[in-house]
Amino acid sequence: MIKLIGVLIIVIGFIMKFDTIAVVLVAGVITGLVGGLGFVEILTIIGEAFIKTRYMSLFLLTLPVIGILERSGLRERAADLIRGMKSVTTGKVLTTYHVIRELAAAFSLRLGGHVQFIRPLVNPMAYGAAEKNFTEVDEETEDIIKGYAAGSENLGNFFGQNVFVAAGGVLLIVGTLGELGVEVTPLAVSKASIPIAIIALVYSAIQNYMLDRRIAKKLGLKKSGKPAAEVK
Amino acid sequence: MKSLLLEIFYVLAGLVSIIAAVYALKDDKHPHQKETALFWFLFGAIFIVGKYIPAPIVGAMLLLMGVLTAMKRVTFGSLVNAADGMRQKSADRMKNKIFIPALTIGVVAFFVAQVFKSLGGLVGLGLGALAATIIAMVMTKEKPKQFGYDGSRLLLQVGSASILPQLLAALGSLFAAAGVGEVISGGIAGVLSEGNILGGVIAYCVGMAVFTMIMGNAFAAFAVITAGIGIPFVYAMGANPAVAGALALTAGYCGTLMTPMAANFNVVPAALLETKNKYRVIISQVPIALALLVTHIVLMYVWAF
Structure with missing residues (x-):
């Protein structure tokens, strides 16, 4: 039972928001000690595992080019594209964003983010669509749309990223299983991540469709003639 | 051929880190130039020469890096993007x-x-x-120099969290050496009869989601739950490791969608969007997260076996 102390340290350390790296190292060292390993032995295991899993950090090689592309306006161009999409309802705006976000994640493009895309772009467009279609968008509906907008970013990001063959998650799976004696290749893991990526997108599209229905039911008919109010 | 190429890439990756160390050191506005530079220098050195030095020394270097981050000495500094x-x-x-x-x-x-x-x-x-x-x-x-600068800018921005996946794998290996998996699986074995594949799959997926909700980090949950539940009750039963592994991690992400512990994804965005209800993002994600979790269980049971 005492061997579970490492798990306890991780849980408490994460909840207390102590430094993540330090928590993991402390949990590892203490687990090793109560498990009857010597200190040098523990250092050896940590060192060997770290050297063996260097491939998990190969993403470092992509940083210079990604940094340059950001300098050259990668995000700005993506924002222009999203701004140009013609979606008539709140749900369709969100589903379209989810598609783009998930595809980008599958290509390991970090094109997204609540700060960069949801607040300045996606949420205003989703809200704008509701405002265009209905007479009065009440506060609660506005709040709900915000929740869905933030959710579309998370869903697209989480379930798309592992489709990339060298994604952090994929390499974590390969590395952790390898350390536990189960061999598997990154390509196999990334391929196995495709179905759930598609399913997540389908569920999200259904949920967004239901959101449209819910808003329509609550807010009633479209207003006539008046141009869309300014986007908040 | 493969290992030679990989070794070359490790050296290059190490150079990216060492360049970042140099930029941190030259950054006069950086509050902790030396410590941050030391962190990235050690990380780079492990990549380049780690294979040729004794493993306990690498372990000690990592502990030193842990001390630096624990003392909050590994920070971003003042490298800038274009206007x-x-x-x-x-x-x-x-x-x-x-x-x-x-x-x-x-x-x-x-x-x-x-x-x-x-x-x-x-x-x-x-x-x-x-x-x-x-x-x-x-x-x-x-210019090539600009690539070095911007690569350093991104690495310093991501910060010490970049080494987390590797450390978690190392933690998994320590757990294995210390026999943590046996303890957890011994506990669960009392509830779960051997050879109950569906039970194992449910325990693995739900365990991932719940542990991720508690810790707010699916990567950390994966190391713990895979050692304790995944290995004895799923992989040892003959599961396809690629399928079970991929689905276990995303089952953890279902947990991420439902927890305020994953503040970056759920709490900060709510604040950023100025929602009336601070749990608005989580509320909107719970239904789809639960539907996806059930789907994970079905998919793993049907497809991995």
Whole structure:
């Protein structure tokens, strides 16, 4: 039972928001000690595992080019594209964003983010669509749309990223299983991540469709003639 | 061939880290220049020469890095991106061409993994990154030095969290050596009869989601739950490891969608969007997260066995 102390340290350390790296190292060292390993032995295991899993950090090689592309306006161009999409309802705006976000994640493009895309772009467009279609968008509906907008970013990001063959998650799976004696290749893991990526997108599209229905039911008919109010 | 190429890529990756260390050291506005530089220098050194020095020394270097981050001495500093207007102008000029280098990384990585099976996806990633760098160099006409600068900027921005996946794998190996898995699985074995595959799959997926909700981090949950539940009750039963592993991690992500512990994804965005209800993002994600979790269980049970 005492061997579970490492798990306890991780849980408490994460909840207390102590430094993540330090928590993991402390949990590892203490687990090793109560498990009857010597200190040098523990250092050896940590060192060997770290050297063996260097491939998990190969993403470092992509940083210079990604940094340059950001300098050259990668995000700005993506924002222009999203701004140009013609979606008539709140749900369709969100589903379209989810598609783009998930595809980008599958290509390991970090094109997204609540700060960069949801607040300045996606949420205003989703809200704008509701405002265009209905007479009065009440506060609660506005709040709900915000929740869905933030959710579309998370869903697209989480379930798309592992489709990339060298994604952090994929390499974590390969590395952790390898350390536990189960061999598997990154390509196999990334391929196995495709179905759930598609399913997540389908569920999200259904949920967004239901959101449209819910808003329509609550807010009633479209207003006539008046141009869309300014986007908040 | 594969291991030689990988070793070259490790050296290059180490150089990225060491360049970041140099920029941190030269950054006079950085509050902790020396400590931050030391962190990235050690990380780079492990990549370049780690294979040739005794493992306990590498372990000790990692502990030292842990002390530096625990004392909050590994921080960003003051490297800057181009000004907003410059970036927009460049975006308008390059149009969709700007996506070409970015897409190159993924396309090359997948192509190499698929066609040159002996090289694998990791060599593919390295080659893709090199190809993308060359294409970007030609397209943007930026100097090589600027690549070093911007790579350092991103690495310092991501910060010490970059080494977390590797540390978690190391933790998994310590757990294995100390016999943590046996303890957890011994406890669960009382509830779960041996050979109950569906029970094992449910325990693995739900365990991932619940542990992720408690810790707010699916990567950490994966190391713990895989050692304790996954290995004895799923993989040992003959599960396809790629399928079970992939689904276990995303089952953890279902937990991420439902917890305020994952503040970056759920709490900060709510604040950013100024929602009336601070749990608005979580509320909107719970139904789909639960539906997805059930789907994970079904999919793992049907597809991995």
